[in-house]
Amino acid sequence: MKAVIPYKKAGAKSRLSPVLSLEEREEFVELMLSQVIESLEEAGIEKIDVLSPSGYGLEGMTKARVLLDEKDLNEALNRYLEEAEEPVLIVMADLPLLSSDHIKGITSTKKDVCIVPGKGGGTNALFIKNPSSYRVRYYGSSFLTHCSIATAAGQNFEIYDSFLAGTDIDEPEDLVELMIHGKGPARDYITRKFRLEVSRGRVGLVPL
Amino acid sequence: MKAVIPYKKAGAKSRLSPVLSLEEREEFVELMLSQVIESLEEAGIEKIDVLSPSGYGLEGMTKARVLLDEKDLNEALNRYLEEAEEPVLIVMADLPLLSSDHIKGITSTKKDVCIVPGKGGGTNALFIKNPSSYRVRYYGSSFLTHCSIATAAGQNFEIYDSFLAGTDIDEPEDLVELMIHGKGPARDYITRKFRLEVSRGRVGLVPL
Numbered sequence: 086m087k088a089v090i091p092y093k094k095a096g097a098k099s100r101l102s103p104v105l106s107l108e109e110r111e112e113f114v115e116l117m118l119s120q121v122i123e124s125l126e127e128a129g130i131e132k133i134d135v136l137s138p139s140g141y142g143l144e145g146m147t148k149a150r151v152l153l154d155e156k157d158l159n160e161a162l163n164r165y166l167e168e169a170e171e172p173v174l175i176v177m178a179d180l181p182l183l184s185s186d187h188i189k190g191i192t193s194t195k196k197d198v199c200i201v202p203g204k205g206g207g208t209n210a211l212f213i214k215n216p217s218s219y220r221v222r223y224y225g226s227s228f229l230t231h232c233s234i235a236t237a238a239g240q241n242f243e244i245y246d247s248f249l250a251g252t253d254i255d256e257p258e259d260l261v262e263l264m265i266h267g268k269g270p271a272r273d274y275i276t277r278k279f280r281l282e283v284s285r286g287r288v289g290l291v292p293l
Numbered sequence: 294m295k296a297v298i299p300y301k302k303a304g305a306k307s308r309l310s311p312v313l314s315l316e317e318r319e320e321f322v323e324l325m326l327s328q329v330i331e332s333l334e335e336a337g338i339e340k341i342d343v344l345s346p347s348g349y350g351l352e353g354m355t356k357a358r359v360l361l362d363e364k365d366l367n368e369a370l371n372r373y374l375e376e377a378e379e380p381v382l383i384v385m386a387d388l389p390l391l392s393s394d395h396i397k398g399i400t401s402t403k404k405d406v407c408i409v410p411g412k413g414g415g416t417n418a419l420f421i422k423n424p425s426s427y428r429v430r431y432y433g434s435s436f437l438t439h440c441s442i443a444t445a446a447g448q449n450f451e452i453y454d455s456f457l458a459g460t461d462i463d464e465p466e467d468l469v470e471l472m473i474h475g476k477g478p479a480r481d482y483i484t485r486k487f488r489l490e491v492s493r494g495r496v497g498l499v500p501l
Contacts, residue, residue, distance in 0.1 A: 205495025251456035283433040287413025
């Protein structure tokens with residue numbers, strides 16, 4: 086089994102730009118990436134690849150192998166799957182609430198494919214036992230797409246139901262979940278910049 | 294064990310007012326309530342109470358006992374807990390993605406209390422084995438509050454990690470989750486009014 090984390094530091098997380106500067110966002114994604122790698126390591130996954138269109142921000146990466154592919158996310162990942170000769174866990178880099186227990190749960194599925202839904206129809210992680218029989222299509226409502234692709238390819242699948250693994254950090258409101266439910270450097274970074282405030286039923290962010 | 298569902302139909306779900314009229318919101322919350330009651334029944338919970346400040350919309354309720362209490366949510370629930378002589382599951386009425394399997398999982402906790410976090414710091418369900426030793430405080434960041442209350446009361450607790458049980462339907466974006474992950478009358482109601490459209494990374498709603 087091996088894991089692959091698609092990653093792009095340059096101009097990352099533009100939807101956080103209302104609350105974080107470009108420099109802050111680039112620092113923050115690096116912290117999130119480190120936490121995801123750490124969770125994978127803790128779960129016992131030894132082969133970890135970071136797949137990026139550029140080496141920017143990955144110069145000092147020692148905990149994972151860096152694969153550069155300038156193609157878009159789907160093309161790059163599908164090439165990766167084609168060439169893989171073992172089960173593949175695709176995990177997004179913006180999941181600081183993903184723990185090693187989640188990873189163990191996802192990769193111990195009895196099914197051919199395990200799909201971890203993210204907020205707003207996304208796919209946060211995807212474990213594929215037979216990578217030559219599966220192709221990904223991220224963007225849009227990729228969760229439903231990934232379910233359909235599995236069925237069309239004759240691969241049965243499990244949906245992994247987790248609030249924490251399901252929380253990808255894209256929007257300012259997602260930072261609230263990180264502050265409430267998270268730990269580690271990514272959370273520390275955000276708690277140095279914001280405090281929580283209650284408004285309109287749900288908790289929001291206030292700059293410090 | 295018994296379950297209690299706080300419920301208020303009149304003027305319900307004001308944060309959905311950008312996309313649903315008052316009449317629609319009141320119809321919709323009734324459908325969500327029915328689904329929650331059905332999931333509780335399917336999980337084998339025989340005593341189900343609906344706790345409401347008014348009888349409006351509950352005139353024909355046959356599947357649950359209706360308890361009227363004009364006090365605010367916290368006071369009414371705490372009175373309910375004080376008088377309870379068995380474990381209590383408090384479950385919100387806006388959880389159409391909550392299944393009977395979730396309910397079985399929550400109520401089979403080995404701990405004294407099981408807390409199901411909702412989006413934005415909320416508490417979607419709360420299972421309390423010793424109701425005389427626990428008091429609730431909803432609103433605001435109630436998830437963290439409910440964890441602290443358990444600890445202060447000497448009750449150990451489990452956090453139940455579920456994307457689906459964690460999705461309370463309050464904002465238009467939550468309807469997207471219902472359309473993607475849901476089933477039953479509440480989902481049908483919404484799919485008759487909206488379709489999904491991809492924008493800015495996550496899927497959004499478009500009126501039909």
